[in-house]
Amino acid sequence: MHTTLGATLPLPSTSYKYTVLDQDLSAALQEFGNNLKISVNISAEVKGRIRGRIPELSPREFLDRLTDLYDLQWYYDGVVLYVSAAKEAQTRMLVLSSVHFSAFKLALDKLDISDERYPVRPAPGNGLVLVSGPPRFIALIEQTLNGLLAVAQAQPRATDTPARESVMVLFRGSSTTVVRGGRPEVFYTSEMLPENDDGGKAELSKK
Structure with missing residues (x-):
């Protein structure tokens, strides 16, 4: 029973008849691809x-x-079969930044990049992901993360709306106090109001 892979390698279920007596390994793998019409x-x-x-x-x-x-x-x-030596395997610690791991993993699954042989493991609580695998797999992992980060950065950010300044007018007896932004700014009494042209007291105007 084979593990679940990302992109499906199109191989027939029939037996592969190949006689090898003494052949270079790379040549045998290349011929394997040629016989099955797979780019290697x-x-x-x-x-x-x-x-x-x-x-x-x-x-x-x-x-x-x-x-x-x-x-x-x-x-x-999904296009090319990459074969590398196990010693070429790479390990990367990736920083997710503003990308959630669930979104990152979903993108890998949807793009048929995920491969159970090469797990992607999140570090708990600090936005890091540890990945290991052959060079082509690691390259696709990094390209996917970079693409998600670029999309996240391109999203319009909500600008801070300046708080509306509160203005209150307090009346107490013959005195009037204007409070702006929680701070009393102007204090009036009926005696302090200037007289109008008719000799009466002027009224407070609101702006």
Whole structure:
């Protein structure tokens, strides 16, 4: 039973008949892709020779057998099958910043990047994610995060609306106090109000 992968590697279920007596490992992998019409990218670090007979296996079992025997890793991104040496595996600690882990993981799943062989593990409570895997997998992980961060930064931010200044007029007996923003600014009494043209007291005007 195979683990769940991201993009589905289009391999037939029929047996893969391939006779190898003494062949370069990279050449055998390249021929594997040619026979199954799959583009293959093989790292220069994939070295070795295949000697002896390989039993008749399904294409997936053939690929996994070579992976186990020669300490390799493979990853299919939906277009190209990447094969690299296990020693090329990378580990990254990524900072999510404003991106939630759930949104990050959902994007990886929707884009068929997630692969159970190479888990993405969140660090508790501090916005960090630890990822490990072959170079192509790590590159897609980083590209996805960078894309999500760019989208988040492009979102319009709510501008701070200046608080409306409160103005109150307090009346007490013959005195009037104007309070602006919680601070008393003007104090009037009936005696302090200037007279109008008719000789009466002027009224307070509101602005």
